[in-house]
Each structure stands twice: as C-alpha cells, then as structure tokens.
Amino acid sequence: MIEAVGSVDELMLVMTEFCRTFGFDHFALTQHIDIVRGPGSAFSLHNYPESWAEFYETNALGVSDPVHRASNVRNDGFRWSRMTEFIPLTAGDHQMLELGREQGIGEGYTVPGNVPGEVLGSCSFANRAGHPLEPEMVMAAQLAGSCAFERARRLWRVRQVDWREEKMPVLTDRQRDCVLWAARGKGNWEIAKILDVSQETVRSHIRQACERYGVHKRSLLEIRTLADGTLSFIDVLRR
Amino acid sequence: MIEAVGSVDELMLVMTEFCRTFGFDHFALTQHIDIVRGPGSAFSLHNYPESWAEFYETNALGVSDPVHRASNVRNDGFRWSRMTEFIPLTAGDHQMLELGREQGIGEGYTVPGNVPGEVLGSCSFANRAGHPLEPEMVMAAQLAGSCAFERARRLWRVRQVDWREEKMPVLTDRQRDCVLWAARGKGNWEIAKILDVSQETVRSHIRQACERYGVHKRSLLEIRTLADGTLSFIDVLRR
DNA sequence: CTGACCATCCCCCTTTTGTGGGATACCGGC
DNA sequence: GCCGGTATCCCACAAAAGGGGGATGGTCAG
Numbered sequence: 001m002i003e004a005v006g007s008v009d010e011l012m013l014v015m016t017e018f019c020r021t022f023g024f025d026h027f028a029l030t031q032h033i034d035i036v037r038g039p040g041s042a043f044s045l046h047n048y049p050e051s052w053a054e055f056y057e058t059n060a061l062g063v064s065d066p067v068h069r070a071s072n073v074r075n076d077g078f079r080w081s082r083m084t085e086f087i088p089l090t091a092g093d094h095q096m097l098e099l100g101r102e103q104g105i106g107e108g109y110t111v112p113g114n115v116p117g118e119v120l121g122s123c124s125f126a127n128r129a130g131h132p133l134e135p136e137m138v139m140a141a142q143l144a145g146s147c148a149f150e151r152a153r154r155l156w157r158v159r160q161v162d163w164r165e166e167k168m169p170v171l172t173d174r175q176r177d178c179v180l181w182a183a184r185g186k187g188n189w190e191i192a193k194i195l196d197v198s199q200e201t202v203r204s205h206i207r208q209a210c211e212r213y214g215v216h217k218r219s220l221l222e223i224r225t226l227a228d229g230t231l232s233f234i235d236v237l238r239r
Numbered sequence: 240m241i242e243a244v245g246s247v248d249e250l251m252l253v254m255t256e257f258c259r260t261f262g263f264d265h266f267a268l269t270q271h272i273d274i275v276r277g278p279g280s281a282f283s284l285h286n287y288p289e290s291w292a293e294f295y296e297t298n299a300l301g302v303s304d305p306v307h308r309a310s311n312v313r314n315d316g317f318r319w320s321r322m323t324e325f326i327p328l329t330a331g332d333h334q335m336l337e338l339g340r341e342q343g344i345g346e347g348y349t350v351p352g353n354v355p356g357e358v359l360g361s362c363s364f365a366n367r368a369g370h371p372l373e374p375e376m377v378m379a380a381q382l383a384g385s386c387a388f389e390r391a392r393r394l395w396r397v398r399q400v401d402w403r404e405e406k407m408p409v410l411t412d413r414q415r416d417c418v419l420w421a422a423r424g425k426g427n428w429e430i431a432k433i434l435d436v437s438q439e440t441v442r443s444h445i446r447q448a449c450e451r452y453g454v455h456k457r458s459l460l461e462i463r464t465l466a467d468g469t470l471s472f473i474d475v476l477r478r
Numbered sequence: 479c480t481g482a483c484c485a486t487c488c489c490c491c492t493t494t495t496g497t498g499g500g501a502t503a504c505c506g507g508c
Numbered sequence: 509g510c511c512g513g514t515a516t517c518c519c520a521c522a523a524a525a526g527g528g529g530g531a532t533g534g535t536c537a538g
Binding site for chain 1: 271307308309310311312313314315316325326327329330331351352353354355359378381382385386388389392421422424454455456457458459461462463465466468471472473475476
C-alpha cells in the first residue's frame with residue numbers, strides 16, 4: 001500500500017496509520033544531512049514529539065546521531081538496543097539516547113535507506129521506553145521502512161529523472177559499452193583495443209552518446225548515465 | 240532465523256529452505272563489488288542452474304546485468320518485470336532477459352544490498368517464467384533478502400571497525416570543491432573563475448585529490464567520490 | 479621551532495578530448 | 509527500393525587534461 005502513495009501528505013497519513021496498526025508511537029523518515037556538505041534538498045518526514053524534534057534540530061544532533069552512524073554500516077534494519085553490537089557508542093551517544101528516553105523515544109527500529117550516489121538516509125520507528133518490540137512489529141517495520149524510503153525518494157525526486165515522461169536519452173549497446181569503459185577510466189585508444197575496433201569508432205560512439213545526453217564532456221556523460229541507471233557503480237567499479 | 244546463521248554452509252541451507260517454503264526456484268546472493276577492498280573479494284552464493292551460472296560467468300565480461308543496474312538505483316526490492324519503470328533497458332538487456340527465461344530464470348524479485356562506501360550487491364529470488372510472484376512471496380523475499388545480505392556481509396567479514404580512517408580517501412574542503420565543480424562539467428579555467436583562484440591552483444587541488452584516490456583521471460575521481468558518498472548526485476546535478 | 483599539511487601560484491611538455499567536417503556498409507521497416 | 513539508424517572508419521585543428529618539475533606563506537600539533 002505504501003508503494004501506491006502519490007503525495008507527501010498521503011505518505012504521512014499512511015505512515016501514521018501504519019504506526020497505529022502495528023503499535024509504534026513514532027516514525028521518522030529522513031535523509032541524513034552532513035553539515036559539511038551544506039544545504040541540500042534532503043527530505044524529512046516524521047511525527048516525533050515537537051519537543052524532541054526541536055531539541056534535535058537546535059543541537060544539530062543529526063551529525064552525530066548514533067542511529068544514523070549505525071544505519072551507515074548496515075544493510076537491513078536494527079533494534080537500537082543492539083547497536084552496540086556493531087558500532088561503538090561514545091559517552092555522548094549514551095547521553096543522547098538517555099535524553100531521548102526521557103522525551104518518549106525509548107526503543108526503536110531503524111531501516112537504513114542507502115542508494116549509491118545519494119545522500120544517506122533511514123526510516124526509524126520508535127516507542128516509549130518499556131514498550132518491547134515484538135517480532136511481528138520488527139518485520140513490519142523492515143518492510144514498511146524500506147518501501148517508504150523508496151517512495152520518499154521518488155516523491156522528493158531525489159534523482160530528477162522522470163525519464164518515461166520526458167524523452168530520456170537511450171544509448172545503443174555499443175555506445176553504452178564505450179561509455180562504460182570510459183567510466184572505468186580507459187582512454188579512447190584503450191577502449192578501441194578492448195572492443196577491437198578503431199579508435200575513431202570509439203570516438204564516434206562517445207561523441208554520439210554525448211549528443212544524446214546533450215553534454216560536451218565525457219565525464220558528464222559518465223555521471224549522467226550513472227544517475228539515470230544506464231550505468232551502475234557496480235558495472236563501473238567492478239573489474 | 241536468518242539472523243542466527245553462523246556459517247556460509249548454514250546460510251546456504253537456510254536460503255534453500257526459504258525458497259522451498261515460499262515457492263521460489265532459485266536465489267542468488269551476490270556482492271558485486273567491494274569498494275574498500277578492491278577486486279577479488281566479492282562473495283557469491285546461489286543455487287541457479289549450472290548452465291545459467293556458467294553462461295553468465297563466461298559472458299559477463301563487458302556485458303552488464305540490468306538487474307544489477309536496477310538494484311543500484313533502488314532502496315527496496317523490485318520485480319524484474321517492472322524494471323523498465325525506473326531504468327532504461329537496451330536491446331542487449333532484453334536479449335539477456337530472454338535468454339534467462341529460456342534457461343529457467345523467468346520472473347524474479349531482487350533486493351538491493353548496499354552499504355555506503357563498502358559493498359554493492361543484491362539478493363535475488365527467481366522463478367521459471369509463468370510462475371507469478373504472489374504478494375506474500377514478495378514480502379517474504381524483501382525481508383529475507385535484506386537480512387540474508389547483511390548476514391552474508393558479516394560472514395565474509397567484509398568489515399572490521401574503523402575502516403574509514405584506514406582505507407577511505409578523505410579530501411580537503413578545497414579539493415572537494417574543485418571535484419564538485421569538475422563533476423558538474425566545468426573545466427579548470429571555469430572552476431578557477433568560480434572559486435576565484437588561479438587555474439593552477441585548481442589543477443593542483445584536483446591533481447592531489449587524484450593522488451589520494453589513486454586514480455589518474457578526473458572522471459574517475461568524480462565517480463569514486465560519488466560512489467563513496469563524498470559527493471552525491473544531489474550535489475552534482477542540482478542547479 | 480620544526481615538520482606536516484594546506485592553499486595558493488608558476489613553468490614546460492605530452493597526451494587526450496572535443497569539434498568540425500566527411501565516408502562506407504549493413505539491416506529492418508514502410 | 510528508399511530511408512533511418514547503427515556500426516565502422518578517416519582527417520585536421522583547437523582545447524583541455526595529465527605528468528613532471530618547482531615556489532610561497534599559513535596553521536597547528538608535537
């Protein structure tokens with residue numbers, strides 16, 4: 001059902017309803033902003049208590065939130081109470097968690113939202129201290145969390161590529177091969193050897209690929225193809 | 240239950256059992272690349288038909304799996320039949336999917352396995368063509384996939400603590416600025432104007448950034464910084 | 479105060495890309 | 509049979525990037 005939501009408001013409603021149904025007090029669906037990176041178009045949607053949200057904002061806890069740190073080293077969700085098993089917690093972290101407990105954020109479950117090349121994020125579900133997380137709740141949270149994060153990405157147009165509506169460039173296989181090897185750092189001459197064609201042919205393919213994307217640099221071509229899924233980091237970085 | 244497995248063999252057993260229980264013919268749990276440790280350290284666990292695995296291995300050079308590309312631009316799992324909704328497929332991609340169908344790999348569901356700056360991979364569940372994926376199967380696959388991938392990461396001991404300090408290149412602010420503008424397609428001269436410094440300074444920053452990443456091309460630098468989260472597409476593509 | 483790191487600037491020279499033209503051949507659809 | 513798209517190849521010239529040397533001043537920790 002989360003897959004079907006068409007607006008941010010609707011997502012808020014569905015998530016709130018989900019929390020009610022499965023016995024969570026709060027949820028928070030956010031992209032983690034790194035202060036170093038400056039202002040971004042990161043999204044944030046939650047129904048945490050006002051007081052906690054304010055406190056969190058003013059103290060810029062986002063940069064050192066242990067939950068965020070943990071979600072950066074995990075693929076699946078985790079209970080907050082078990083974070084110590086895979087990241088070290090500082091004194092400040094414990095202090096922060098204690099503060100949260102006092103304000104009604106006790107135990108929780110966080111699902112990492114990690115897509116290569118994008119700002120990292122997560123979807124958390126939290127309860128007052130003393131409300132244990134039942135296995136069904138955890139499973140539901142894992143499913144809803146990953147799905148909701150994906151919806152949020154699309155709603156906020158993290159990658160502005162509505163390529164189906166607009167005419168997104170599509171490369172021919174040969175063009176794609178050339179761009180792939182270019183993205184792996186090969187020069188035209190090397191690509192020519194690899195694909196067993198002339199250097200001029202490679203040049204030509206890349207030139208035409210550039211035209212399709214409306215760019216005049218191969219590095220832009222590489223980035224655009226990575227951004228729209230024509231290439232993937234997997235293709236490029238594997239060797 | 241997957242969380243509790245303690246060995247690779249056990250994981251294989253549990254996954255096979257999972258497939259039997261929920262009606263999947265095959266699974267494939269693979270790490271496509273390991274950003275930190277470089278080539279040769281990826282894990283792979285599957286029970287695909289021998290013939291397909293062999294074919295895949297021998298032809299994998301230069302060819303790219305659309306499923307892997309798709310898993311690179313998603314946070315949650317997806318049905319293969321709906322890939323066209325978020326990545327473009329080339330003629331070669333369709334051909335490859337057709338070949339798979341002939342060899343008993345029809346419809347499937349793939350859960351991305353991405354941990355920033357570390358591993359990119361996925362966990363797929365596949366069926367013969369004509370076996371529709373029921374909603375329960377999809378939910379089960381989503382849960383099992385993300386969890387299994389996390390277990391696999393830990394079993395293969397991909398990560399030890401504090402890898403960031405050891406292995407990941409870190410750029411200075413100025414270096415990052417230069418790489419950012421370079422990734423936006425600017426030349427050294429333009430970047431110099433934008434940052435109000437000499438062209439030589441820009442050159443120097445980018446050169447030193449290249450050194451840190453051990454690459455010899457700015458385009459590689461751009462891609463690596465995108466892959467490890469130093470830059471994000473949001474930074475690069477917004478205007 | 480010394481050494482490490484950072485940011486800034488300069489030189490010369492080679493290689494690689496980008497841009498502007500071409501050309502031939504195959505293949506599939508109308 | 510023609511047209512559009514694809515893949516292949518060719519040339520010449522200008523612009524950009526890469527590789528090798530340097531230099532200066534500033535900051536900050538040991």
